[in-house]
Amino acid sequence: MLISTDLVPMKKLTQDHTTTRVTDFCQQLQLTPYVHLVNCRLSTIGTLNKQVVELAEIYLPLPQNIWNTLAAASESVPCSFWSRYCDKGMGINFVGTTHFAYQRWLITPGIEPVEEYPEWVREGWLIEQSELHSQRGPGQTNLSALQQKNPPNPINNSKGCGAVMRMAPLGLFCWKLTEGPGPSMINPVQTFEAGVDLSVLTHGHPSGFLTGGVLAVLIQVLADGATLQDALSVAKAILRLHSDHEETLQAIEMAEQLAESDLAHHKAIWQLGEGWVAEEALAIAIYCSLVAKNFRHGVTIAVNHDGDSDSTGAITGNILGTLYGVKKIPVEWIERLELREVIIEIAHDLYEFREWGIEMFGSATPEMFAKIRKKYPPN
Numbered sequence: 079m080l081i082s083t084d085l086v087p088m089k090k091l092t093q094d095h096t097t098t099r100v101t102d103f104c105q106q107l108q109l110t111p112y113v114h115l116v117n118c119r120l121s122t123i124g125t126l127n128k129q130v131v132e133l134a135e136i137y138l139p140l141p142q143n144i145w146n147t148l149a150a151a152s153e154s155v156p157c158s159f160w161s162r163y164c165d166k167g168m169g170i171n172f173v174g175t176t177h178f179a180y181q182r183w184l185i186t187p188g189i190e191p192v193e194e195y196p197e198w199v200r201e202g203w204l205i206e207q208s209e210l211h212s213q214r215g216p217g218q219t220n221l222s223a224l225q226q227k228n229p230p231n232p233i234n235n236s237k238g239c240g241a242v243m244r245m246a247p248l249g250l251f252c253w254k255l256t257e258g259p260g261p262s263m264i265n266p267v268q269t270f271e272a273g274v275d276l277s278v279l280t281h282g283h284p285s286g287f288l289t290g291g292v293l294a295v296l297i298q299v300l301a302d303g304a305t306l307q308d309a310l311s312v313a314k315a316i317l318r319l320h321s322d323h324e325e326t327l328q329a330i331e332m333a334e335q336l337a338e339s340d341l342a343h344h345k346a347i348w349q350l351g352e353g354w355v356a357e358e359a360l361a362i363a364i365y366c367s368l369v370a371k372n373f374r375h376g377v378t379i380a381v382n383h384d385g386d387s388d389s390t391g392a393i394t395g396n397i398l399g400t401l402y403g404v405k406k407i408p409v410e411w412i413e414r415l416e417l418r419e420v421i422i423e424i425a426h427d428l429y430e431f432r433e434w435g436i437e438m439f440g441s442a443t444p445e446m447f448a449k450i451r452k453k454y455p456p457n
Contacts, residue, residue: 172272177279178455184224186211192227203453207420223280232282239359239389241277242289246396247428248273249297254432256302266295270316281356284322289356292317292326293393300400306367310334329361337368343379352385359386363393373398373406427454 181191182205191199204210217240223233252269270291277290292313299309314330317323329350336346346365351358363380370376380394381387399407415421435441436450 173275173279176276180220180224180279184221187213187216189221189225192225198455201452202455204420204424207417209417220280232278233280234282236281237283237286237355237357238281239289239353239356239386239393241279241281241286242293242356242360243389243392245273245277245290245293246297246393246400248276249294250301250400250428252294253298253301254429266298266312267316267319269298270295270313274320283356284320285325285355285357288317288320288323288326289360291320292330292360293396297396297400300397306364306397306401310364326357326360329357330364333361333365334368337365343369344383347379347383347385352383353390354386359389359393362390363397366390366394367397367401370394370398373402374408374411 178199181195181199182202184191185200186205217238219236219238220240249269252264255264273291273294274287277287281287295313295316296309299312314327317327333350336349347362350361350365353359353362366376366380376398377391377394381391434450436447
């Protein structure tokens with residue numbers, strides 16, 4: 079069972095900080111501009127044993143899908159995006175940077191990359207955490223895709239949920255780019271495209287990669303202060319612009335309809351599926367988030383079914399963590415989280431990277447710049 083923990087202090091903003099470019103985008107799609115910026119929130123992920131959901135009197139180990147998010151997204155990718163942008167003065171290379179980050183992750187369960195990469199692929203702060211160098215049940219789709227030397231296009235026909243469940247940090251990164259001047263990759267349409275591009279690295283079926291774009295947009299818009307209903311409106315409007323979107327859209331709309339019904343939660347989830355494929359996992363998470371009375375309630379529903387409950391719990395935690403923040407998460411769910419300090423540091427870095435001052439004409443000293451570059455290799 080997975081929980082999402084908001085590990086960044088709440089920061090009150092005023093209407094003067096409204097993200098005008100995102101709001102303008104909503105107006106272009108004839109949507110009501112969702113809300114003003116109110117709270118800054120970041121979400122990272124932990125785990126909880128399903129059998130002791132209310133007690134949590136155990137050590138909370140990280141399973142493989144959380145390590146995927148932690149390594150391939152939360153640490154290596156977003157912060158390395160910024161490190162590379164500032165280091166090379168180029169546009170943000172989402173696909174290239176993510177590819178190398180995924181290869182870095184591949185090393186931790188003891189698998190050597192099939193290609194010869196520069197030595198810096200084995201460098202970086204997170205890969206130095208010895209606790210992460212272990213077998214944690216990595217998904218076979220991810221392993222197969224990442225070990226192909228000359229991958230076809232599409233890389234496979236998989237629509238498993240391994241891509242969507244690691245896209246939340248991308249949404250947070252893109253949201254942070256809306257604060258002040260910077261790269262042009264900031265509006266939800268571009269966030270969606272980035273989510274698709276990163277998902278395609280491992281999952282080639284439209285429902286396997288379009289769901290990644292949906293979740294990235296949901297997190298970006300929610301972090302900007304929107305309600306979940308308004309965030310869904312934005313994400314669905316963009317989704318409809320893509321070919322082969324019907325299956326994903328149908329799953330999302332079914333989740334919305336069931337959330338409005340009086341059907342028991344376990345019966346509603348049964349109608350949505352088991353969560354092994356991406357559109358079902360996303361739909362279950364959306365349903366659980368819409369009906370949630372609070373963080374504990376929503377995540378508890380998300381993990382209590384017979385399917386891929388750890389993945390549906392993770393995605394639900396992404397959504398509710400962005401909505402509610404750390405103060406709404408049961409303390410006992412966080413206290414025994416494995417690698418808690420590592421997760422906190424990653425969360426703070428993801429929140430503060432715009433303040434590093436390592437961009438051109440920034441305020442960072444050479445020592446600071448070297449430290450950041452070593453911690454997050456710019457690839």
